[in-house]
Amino acid sequence: MNRNNDKISSFQLGMLISITVVGVGILTIPRTLTEEVGPDGWIVLVFTVFLVLGVGRILTTLAGKFSNQNIVEYSNSLVGKFLGTLINVGLCIYLVIFAAFELRIFGEITKAYLLFNTPIEILMITLLLTASYFARSGIESIARMAQMIFPFIIIFAFIITIPVLSELEFSNLLPVFRTPIYKIIQVIPVTFFSFVGMEMIIVCANFVVDPQNIKKNIDKSILMVAAIYMFILIITVTRFGIIETTHIIWPSLELFKTIDLPGAFIENIQIFVIAVWIITVFMTLVPLYFGASLTLSRIFKSKEQNYLVLPLIPLVYFMALIPENIAQLGDYSDRFAYYLGTFYMLILPSTLLLITYIKKKARRNKGV
Amino acid sequence: MYKKILLCIMSILLMTGCWDKIEIEKRAFVAIVGIDKYEEDKKNIIETEEKNLDQIKNRYVVTVSSPNTGLLAQKGEGDPKYVYSTVGDNLEEVLDELETRTGRTLNFRHTQAIVLGEELAKDETLVRESLDNIERSPGVGRKIYLMVTKGKAQDVVNAKIKDELGTGLFIREIMRRKKITPKIPDADLGYVLRSLHESRAAITPRMIVSEDEIKVAGSAVFKNFKKIGWLGEQETEKMMFMLNKLNGGILNTTIDNIRIPLQVTDSKTKMKVYEKNGQIYTSFDIKVEAELSQHLFEVRNQPLDDGYLKRVEKIASKELDIGIETLYKKIQKEFQADLVQSGEYLRKYEPNIWKRVEKDWNEIFPKTQVKVNSEIIIRRIGDTQ
DSSP states (O other), X not given: OOOTTSOBOHHHHHHHHXXXXXXXXXXXXXXXXXXXXXXXXHHHHHHHHHHHHHHHHHXXXXXXXXXXXXXXXXXXXXXXXXXXXXXXXHHHHHHHHHHHHHHHHHHHHHHHHTOSSSOHHHHHHHHHHHHHHHHHTXXXXXXXXXXXXXXXXXXXXXXXXXXXXXXXXXXXGOSTTOSOHHHHHHHHHHHHGGGTTTTHHHHHGGGBSOGGGHHHHHHHHHXXXXXXXXXXXXXXXXXXXXXXXXXXXXXXXXXGGXXXXXXXXXXXXXXXXXXXXXXXXXXXXHHHHHHHHHHHHHHTTOSOOGGGHHHHHHHHHHHHXXXXXXXXXXXXXHHHIIIIIHIIIIIHHHHXXXXXXXXXXXXXXXXX | OHHHHHHHHHHHHTTSOXXXXXXXXXEEEOOEEEEEEOOOOGGGOOOOHHHHHHTOOOOEEEEXXXXXXXXXXXXXXXXXEEEEEEEESSHHHHXXXXXXXXXXXXXXXXXXXXXXXXXXXXXXXHHHXXXXXXXXXXTSOSSSEEEEESSOHHHHHHOOOTTXXXXXXXXXXXXXXXXXXXXXXOOOHHHHHHHHHHHSEEEEEEEEEETTEEEEEEEEEEETTEEEEEEOHHHHHHHHHHTTOOOOOEEEEEETTEEEEEEEEEEEEEEEEEEETTEEEEEEEEEEEEEEOOOOTTOOSSTTOHHHHHHHHHHHHHXXXXXXXXXXXXXXXIIOOOTTOHHHHXXXXXXXXXXXXXXXXXXXXXXXXXXXXXXXXXXXXXXXX
């Protein structure tokens, strides 16, 4: 596996993580936050960022301890073969389910906004086949693509919102600090799950050539994602007001229905926004898919990961088709993020880190 | 060799065709939609067996018009627009029916206005159904206009306007002028939806149609999702003052029997809602900059005198104060609709008061007091003194 092209820089890892995290969460974050705490959503987001930075630290420290090993290898050595395999098979399934969710939401939105008559299955298969082709080509091309696309998306998102700026009502953020503090703490998990995808750090960290810079770059990418979320949240709430933000399923997309470009030679800017969003969701899907095939290949102790991509296609595809409608999809994805997301993002990495410290201490005690 | 064959076989997969491909001639770009309540015309009903079997209950009459795109490109010929109208139980059904009848796919991405007939606007259920349908459909933008017409929406869509291509395009041109004249309220669909969500009251532009002319002036007042009244042109102007959406217009005033129109160039309104001695007050601080654009021929030394201008300013602003107060009382007493969104203001700026009054705001709002304090400044007086 240690071919030349399987090396990425820590900066590329940061970009990869950013683009994996910004996927589907960005569409719903204004609604879920406003539903819970009204105009104080941005405060919750600020608190969440600190929490996520902490989680990022746990993940990067763990990855830094085993910079030459994949999660599959070191988890086996830390918790034993049986438990390790269980965890890793779980991780693979987790990534597959995650990819399936992204795929389904992509299908739903494309069908709702762009292609009304095309069957959703065809939409999903098209994206899935493209993603699988990409996932076969290995970490380096994925990281390079992320590095290219992420700045483009940020600039595009910013430019396209300029026409809205004149119509924002900043008084919609009032009154501030009216939410009791326990309520804010209660809501933090909701936002926290908009950051799922971070566990890709431990999956991909061993490809990094300069492990000493990982922490810095991950911090940067978390802050960048948080800034994007904050930007979208504030623009959406100030444009729609609190009540309407909670009423719309995808407020971030609806935002672009309110744009009337001066000159008006382009009337429906929303289509461009969705086109760009499809690129982001594609770039979320690919790393997850790649991660799943990589974990699987390590479980089988195989050197290559790319032949394992194809067998995963039907798995992802059929899982994506399980939810009957969009309401059920929301339910499932909430529950998925709540249990599995917490486990793989927070519980597993911190436990593994704790075991590392204990083992180290035990070894030192033996040495003395 | 087998690779080449495989490639050929796989490329068949790419040739399955496009589900969403619609030729441009097969699209009807709907410029304007008129929605009316269906009223049974007893004479025309023919009791057929089919009708009894279907048990269709017609509730809507929808009229759409799409421009003749060929004519717009100066290539085709024929009527400048196509108008279709049909009836049905709900909007989706009617639109389906229209697509079947025209053989074209209706496309709402370039729609300029949705016009509701007066009878429909008075019916709460139908208005709520229509609003939900409009808000829910991904194709309809929020920058279009929702209007109410006196009479039937069908007549608006059907109207043949002098030297204009289509009603929809014409409405767009009119609405662009809202920046100049405040008699057309600055209220697009986004505002209407937001305001109805927030305070259950909103105004929409009113449309008046005659034989060969369409006029947008004044506004319709919605409260609890149905039309409960009209605001005239002058009242709409005052309303725009209260909502801080005024960008132009003319204020008329009389001084020493001389009628003076003041052209508004800039206006800013600050609304405040506060509580004093257990009474809720709404106050408007209005700052207007204006130009004196007409005086009386051969009356010398008046406009070029600061003292005189001050007097004009004072009288004009007093008239404005009274006008706005009267309108505020009208919307309190006659409509009981919180059109100025003072409840929303309380929720944002005075959450403590709002908590107390939120439940019976409908009863409290008509009892609030109003204070208007406007200041008109005349900046320019034109070429002569």
